[in-house]
Amino acid sequence: MKISKSKFVVGTQCLKRLYWRVHEPELAGVPDAAAVAIMEQGREVGRLARQLFSGGVEIKSGDPEQAIRTTQELIANREVPTIFEGTFSNGDVFVRVDILHRRRDNRWRLIEVKSTTDLKDYHLDDVAIQHRVVSRSGLDLASSSLAHINRNYVFDGGSIDVRRFFKIRNLTERVERLQPKLTFLLRSEFRILAFPQPPPIPVGSHCTDPITCEFYDRCNPRSQMTTSAIYGESKQARLRNWWRWASSPFGTFQMISR
Numbered sequence: 411m412k413i414s415k416s417k418f419v420v421g422t423q424c425l426k427r428l429y430w431r432v433h434e435p436e437l438a439g440v441p442d443a444a445a446v447a448i449m450e451q452g453r454e455v456g457r458l459a460r461q462l463f464s465g466g467v468e469i470k471s472g473d474p475e476q477a478i479r480t481t482q483e484l485i486a487n488r489e490v491p492t493i494f495e496g497t498f499s500n501g502d503v504f505v506r507v508d509i510l511h512r513r514r515d516n517r518w519r520l521i522e523v524k525s526t527t528d529l530k531d532y533h534l535d536d537v538a539i540q541h542r543v544v545s546r547s548g549l550d551l552a553s554s555s556l557a558h559i560n561r562n563y564v565f566d567g568g569s570i571d572v573r574r575f576f577k578i579r580n581l582t583e584r585v586e587r588l589q590p591k592l593t594f595l596l597r598s599e600f601r602i603l604a605f606p607q608p609p610p611i612p613v614g615s616h617c618t619d620p621i622t623c624e625f626y627d628r629c630n631p632r633s634q635m636t637t638s639a640i641y642g643e644s645k646q647a648r649l650r651n652w653w654r655w656a657s658s659p660f661g662t663f664q665m666i667s668r
């Protein structure tokens with residue numbers, strides 16, 4: 411079984427959400443108008459970011475294996491300065507990279523694009539898993555970065571100045587320090603996915619943080635969900651309990667009291 415970058419990130423929020431996303435995606439709720447608008451905004455920001463790198467080539471194949479082969483062909487062609495949606499696979503994880511930019515020394519910059527106005531904690535896992543898969547696929551990465559909207563940018567009419575619109579943060583050292591954590595997370599996720607049923611993880615603030623889970627209504631009947639369940643746990647407590655769940659044997663999951 412292989413998982414994508416997006417599914418890996420889903421698992422860092424909740425292992426039950428990951429299980430359902432992989433095995434029973436039809437149970438997901440239908441995105442509302444606000445969620446659809448946010449997704450479209452993300453796509454539009456991604457298209458804008460490509461304007462930072464002229465001459466880039468997009469990989470459009472929906473077949474992961476074909477996309478991987480095309481990526482390798484473009485990497486070998488030094489006439490190609492930038493690759494959009496470059497695809498890689500390693501250790502049963504495959505990723506599509508928003509932007510891969512070739513430097514003059516033939517090393518590469520990995521850039522993930524987000525439509526937020528700042529770096530969020532969960533962005534680190536997103537960039538870290540891409541850094542892991544791409545570098546372990548043999549590509550010589552010089553840096554891994556996040557491009558997000560510059561909150562100080564002021565639109566003064568006409569066309570958007572993309573060089574001022576985006577802020578690019580180099581996260582290379584931070585994501586490299588996360589690699590031991592990712593090894594544990596991946597092991598936990600694949601172990602959970604091999605179970606015959608989803609793990610009995612109780613409701614909590616992770617249901618809506620960092621985003622509201624698409625299985626929220628299935629997992630959280632209104633009678634179960636209280637204000638304290640949604641907001642009461644600290645981030646440190648949620649992370650501590652997540653690790654305990656991930657490392658507990660299936661069938662004997664017990665939430666350890668804080």
